[in-house]
Amino acid sequence: MRSKESGAPTRTQRARHQDLITAAIQVITRDGYRAASVDRIAREAGTSKGTALYHFSSKEELYQAVVSALFETGATYMAERLLAADTATDKLRTYIETNLRFITLHPAHVGATQQILMNSDTVHAVQLDDAIAPLRRLLQSGQESGEFGEFDPEVTALSIRAIVDGAASYFLAHPELDHEHYIREAAALFLRAVQPASLTSKDAS
Template sequence: MRSRESAALSRTRRARREDLIAAAIQVISQDGYGAASLERIAREAGTSKGNALYHFSSKEELYQAVATTLFETGAAYMAERLRAAGTPAERLRTYLESNLRFITLNAAHVGATQRILQNSTTVQVIEVEDAAAPLRRLLQSGQDSGEFGAFDPEITALSIRAAIDMAAFLFLRHPDLDVEHYISETVALFLRAVQPAPAPSASASASAP
C-alpha cells in the first residue's frame, strides 16, 4: 500500500515539476527573462510561489532544470533515430536532420534556454567540445572506412555544431524562414564536404605535363 502511495506521490511531484518547467518556458518566451520571476512562473503553472519552492529550491534551480531537460530530451530524440542509421554517411545525415528537426519542434524551449544561458551565471550545460565528441568520432569512423575523404574531424565537427547552434537563433528570429529548405541545404552541404575528392579523369592525366 505504501509503495503504491509513494509511486503515486512521485508521479505527482514529477508532474508538478514538469508543469513548472513548462510555465518557465512559456513566461520567458512571452515576457522575457527579466519578467520571469518565480512568482510569475508559479502563477502561470497554476500554483503558488511556496509550492514552486517546494519543488525547486530557487529560480536558478528551476532554470537549470529547463536547460537540462532540453539537452536530455534532445539527446533521447537523436539517439532513437541514430540507432536506425547504418553507414557513417547515413549517421551524419541523421545527426544533422535530427538536431535541426528537434530545434523546429521545440522552438520555445530552445529560445527560453538560450535566454537563460545568456543571462545566468550559474546554469551549467554541455560544453561545445563535449557535444562535438560523438560527432568527431562519427567523422573519424567514416574516414577509417574510406567512405569519407581527408579533412580535420575536429574542425569539421565544430563547424557542424556551429551551424546547428546558429540554426536555433535563425529559426526563432525568422519565423518566415523555410526551415525545410534550410535543413535540406545544410545536410547536403556537409555531406558534400566529407566526400572523398574525385579521382582525376583519364583526359586530365593524359594532358598533364
C-alpha cells in the first residue's frame, strides 16, 4: 500500500485497503477480469479512483494484494489446525482436508485469484517450492518415525498439491458437488498411499 505518511499504516488506511481488496474480488467474480477496472473497483468500494490509487499505485498492485491476501489467510487457517495435530498421519490428513475445505469456505476469493493468475503477466502466486517444501518435510518426518512407508516424498508432495490446486477449479465449476465427500476421499487416498507396505498388505488380505 502506498501512503504519504511514514511508518505503519493507520487503522483507517488498513480498513480502506481491505475494502478495496474485497471490492476487487466482488467485481472480478461478478463482471470478470477484463471488466474489473480501478474505477469500477473503487465504485464498488464506495470511494473514488483517486483514493484507490492512493492506496495502490496500479491495478496490478491491487491484484497482487488480492492474491497475497488469499495465500496469507490460507496459511493462517492451515497453521492453526496443523498445530493441533500430533502424529504425521494426523498432520497429513489435516493438511489435505484443511487445504480443500479452505477452498469451499472462500469460493469468491479463490475464483478471483484464479482469474488474476490466469490473465496477468505481472501478478504471481506463492512459489511452488514454497508450497512443496513443508509438505515434503512432513512426509519425510513420517517416514523417519516409521508411520509412513517407502516412497518418494517429492513426487508424493507434488501429487498432493496437484489434487489440491486442481480442486479449486473443479469445486467452482461444480457447486453441486458433495465437497465433504470429495475431501474425505482425497485424504483417504493419500493416507493409504503412504502406509507402510506391511499395513497395505494386511488391509488387502
